[in-house]
Amino acid sequence: MIKPRSRRGGGRPTIADVARKAGVGAITVSRALREPERVSEELRRQIQAAVDELGYVPDPNARALASARAEVFGVLVPSLTNNVFAEVVRGIYDSLSDSPFRIQLGNTHYSGLEEERLLQVFAPQRPAALIVAGIDQTPTSRKLLENAGCPVVQVMETGPDPVDMMVGFSHFDGGRTATEHLLEVGYRRIGFIGARMDPRSQRRLAGYRAAMEAAGLFDPRLVTTTPVPSSVSLGREMFRDALAKVPTLDAVFCNNDDIALGVLFECHRASIAVPKTIGIVGFNDLDMMQVAFPSITSVRTHRYEIGRRAVAMALAAIAGNRPEQRVVDLGFELKRRESSAR
Amino acid sequence: MIKPRSRRGGGRPTIADVARKAGVGAITVSRALREPERVSEELRRQIQAAVDELGYVPDPNARALASARAEVFGVLVPSLTNNVFAEVVRGIYDSLSDSPFRIQLGNTHYSGLEEERLLQVFAPQRPAALIVAGIDQTPTSRKLLENAGCPVVQVMETGPDPVDMMVGFSHFDGGRTATEHLLEVGYRRIGFIGARMDPRSQRRLAGYRAAMEAAGLFDPRLVTTTPVPSSVSLGREMFRDALAKVPTLDAVFCNNDDIALGVLFECHRASIAVPKTIGIVGFNDLDMMQVAFPSITSVRTHRYEIGRRAVAMALAAIAGNRPEQRVVDLGFELKRRESSAR
């Protein structure tokens, strides 16, 4: 009596079934699938026919165990609902959709400890690459990344000391450029409104401050921040607070577009003229900024492109030709619109 | 000479190392980790000590291979940037963050074929559960889901014929309720503006039509749709088109909040009074709807809760007590605001 068909597996065909049907060794099937150029064309055809007939699909778990490397990209972002990171993630997905790589996405909730925890979950899987947002990893996280044994790309920011590779832009410069623009067009009592205040927002604030100090106009009372997560409604409230604190306020640089939109709505509600009485500049340049009335000046960031570039660099590193330029600055672009057209 | 330490693995401790150190069999370590109640307290303590000392972490790939079941939830959504799905995904993540389950997220780009392809990638991993958006799977996808050998939850909608379980609400009813509200407050020439027009938007449109026909007011020229992806700027353009087509238009029901916001901005720009001249109702009720000026009436949907509930049902099914109520309708809530307060 024949040994019964594997008890555990769901009866799916295995590589051995394909090998038997094609009349070759199992390892040749494995090779034909992974490195076709190393198998003669004839066998390749035979094997392909057997694969098609049986509907064979390699088991990714067995593959990962045997090769000590999973075809998985680990991706860590601080938020899934923040459009900014959603765009980065979309870029990553689009770049990987035609590859054999799967994606495992982790949500750190802007917490360094949570990032650590997730890296501890991700690392044992031996991912093919890791993409993490930001450059402010805890020492433990940094060590985990360095020892992950795979390409690592830090995204959203650039900095002096990459774990491995980096794609992003300077938030400090972004904040400074936005503020300088407001100064240029004649605003003087320019406020900063920032929610969440993660490290990137802190650096935008630093850029704002540098510009204001250079103009001799910095005043700490112009700065309104909160660690509370950002939202349009919060933007509205914070603007009211800022205005109560400094009634002479004539412009605001917001740490993101949600806040800026909240400011705009509050101006409408309170019949404050934009840009005449109050100038507004946002950050990120979401689609709606150019549609708003009045349209809102914002710093356009290349989120989608950051995701794509991060994957491209990781794939190159996996393929063995690590890009020579390890830190890529994709820059930003100030979009001047009605909200600051004095 | 001692056999060299495993060549392939990165030298990470294995279950055998832990077993040796704790002076027990490997299988007992495995059990202590997965079913602690079946191991005596003394051994449990010894094993835990060895685990801690070695820093042992089970290899998820080996585990998946041996048990023919990966600790992975497969999640398929049509879009990563659409806030609606981002919220569902957030609910899923939050519900799973304390569990051993990882998440594999797929982006179908609103395409049935892409959904099929992704299911073909997901299924061979033998996920612990699958969560998919919508109820309009292709026949192939449906078969893949039925044969996946794991709990399946369809989310965002309810329908008569679940593959396994369902959590959502009726988009038809949502569309009808929104339209009935506009009729009730006195609008007559109510337009429908819809972008993307995926199956869910189609059903909202059907609900709109049912309400309009019941009132004897349906007119096909009132309906403006496009398959183009939705955005605020598109909402603005479509509203202009709709108004050019039907100058007597006195209200619009938008298939989502982005479109509604675009309509609002265009009204500002063209000095059209809201809600006096034009009433506006959106769908989903994003945070900004209540902050907008005027605030925008919208149909609040419980996206985050849908994600949480889907996971709860899947976990129950995995644990062996499949919920008796296999189709859960979480409903929706019409939020009446200024934009339709005639």
Added chain:
DNA sequence: GGCTGATTTGGTAGCGCTACCATTCGGGTT
């Protein structure tokens, strides 16, 4: 013809874990 080196193919031995079954042991039951 025999040698060399490149190319193609296959066998063996795991990867690290768990399913399955066997074994042991203590405490009832009859």
Added chain:
DNA sequence: AACCCGAATGGTAGCGCTACCAAATCAGCC
């Protein structure tokens, strides 16, 4: 005393694949 039963532990045999090495094949060349 023989028997049974459940609880606790362990051994064995894979899960389906690939790394590693060996073997076979085929030029090309002296």
